[in-house]
Amino acid sequence: MARLRKNRSEHLDPVLAKYGGRLVKLTGDGALVEFGSAVDALSASIEFQQAMAEANRDQSQDTALVFRMGLHLGDLIVDGNDLYGDGVNVAARLEAEAPTGGIVISRTVHEAVTGRLKATFDDLGNLALKNIDRPVQAFSVRWKPSDWQLPVTSGATITPSIAPQAPLSLPDKPSIAVLPFQNMSADPEQEYFADGMVEDIITALSRTKALFVIARNSTFSYKGKSPDIRQVGRELGVRYVLEGSVRKAGARVRITGQLIDAQSGAHLWADRFDGALEDIFDLQDQIVSRVVGEIAPAVAEAEISRATRKVGNLEAYDYYLRGLAALPGYSRENLDEAQTLLLRR
Structure with missing residues (x-):
């Protein structure tokens, strides 16, 4: 013993x-x-x-x-x-x-x-x-x-x-980690709202086939911490990190978010969303929809910009990214658009 x-x-x-x-x-x-x-x-x-x-x-x-x-x-x-x-x-x-x-x-x-x-x-x-x-x-x-x-x-x-740990290799498609949002409210019970928001964003982004999204269990290990974003990128093997905060004041809530390039530390996108807490679940759905609707195009734009230094046929790569972005709609119109873009030369 x-x-x-x-x-x-x-x-x-x-x-x-x-x-x-x-x-x-x-x-x-x-x-x-x-x-x-x-x-x-x-x-x-x-x-x-x-x-x-x-x-x-x-x-x-x-x-x-x-x-x-x-x-x-x-x-x-x-x-x-x-x-x-x-x-x-x-x-x-x-x-x-x-x-x-x-x-x-x-x-x-x-x-x-x-x-x-x-x-x-x-x-x-x-x-x-x-x-x-x-x-x-x-x-x-x-x-x-x-x-x-x-x-x-x-x-x-x-x-x-x-013992030093080698950085994880990046996946073969754009990768993103959504860190737990900080609860900036005086009310600690709002923690569940912030966590639920992040879980829904992760789930919604995961439906975007063009993205490799890190699972909740991995990103929530950073909860309560203020990690260096570049270190997060190395540890999780991602190119992009989304972080944010939740602040409640009376019957209203403000969500802020920012998308960061984990390799350079550069801010690619930032915005804030305000809403009333009358129907908290409806508010969550609205904010998640807006965040995901802006994040996916921001990542695609960043990938196109990055590709200017690496891709010989930038126009073809642009069509490829646009085609993948159209896939998650699953409607006949979305699928037809995706097929047209992916077959462009």
């Missing part, structure tokens, strides 16, 4: 601090940990296993501390500080499928992390897991130790918390 406690303080705790993990509870010689992002969860897992491999280098097989790890992205039941539900159960069963010193992830995690960190995956197929009423597609994780080098401290301890 003393060695497990020492291992936790030297290896687990620094990794959790670096990637924003929350230690939910210890389970004998294991642990249940929650992350706001699948990328953070897998990065922390790889760094921890890498640190343990280094720490066990001089240990015999009988004295080495080795761990299996299972990761799943799914629904949870929150009970105070504890977590239950299908998400926990699947992760626990996947852990049992992992080799010693290895990591096994579910399909949902695989979809969220593929191409976003330095690792490769072997498809294990659909696994029949104990007490899980459906097959779960799983993947084993492989990585090159040279990609996750951990600097050695003055002793033999490896400190994962100071």
Whole structure:
């Protein structure tokens, strides 16, 4: 037990601090940990296993501390500080499928992390897991130790918390992250309104096929913080970041938003929206519709401007972006317009 406690303080705790993990509870010689992002969860897992491999280098097989790890992205039941539900159960069963010193992830995690960190995956197929009423597609994780080098401290301890993390690569289409809006009201209960607004904006932007939109779980890890936007872009692998604030005064509310280029820090668009709180849900719908209606064209314009330095046939690229922007309407008129634009040469 003393060695497990020492291992936790030297290896687990620094990794959790670096990637924003929350230690939910210890389970004998294991642990249940929650992350706001699948990328953070897998990065922390790889760094921890890498640190343990280094720490066990001089240990015999009988004295080495080795761990299996299972990761799943799914629904949870929150009970105070504890977590239950299908998400926990699947992760626990996947852990049992992992080799010693290895990591096994579910399909949902695989979809969220593929191409976003330095690792490769072997498809294990659909696994029949104990007490899980459906097959779960799983993947084993492989990585090159040279990609996750951990600097050695003055002793033999490896400190994962100071290991540099390479910026995530950008997707092959315009990418955007919507950060939690700041509640500027004196009323803390307006927090739910700000959070609901952001969730609806994320959902609406996700319907725009021309955009790669970061999931809520990843962006809400920045809630209550004032991060450097360029750092957010590197950590989430996005080119654009939308941030904003909500301010309530009496029966009225003001929403401000600004779109920022995460690589240069330049402001591409900003606006404010005012409305009455008589019907709060109708107001949310109106504001979300207006924000999304202005954000998508702003991103398209920024992409066209950026392409002037990279695309040989700028006119063709312009038609491509306009065609993708027309797709989400789904009406016959929208589809005909999209097809016409995408077939232009």
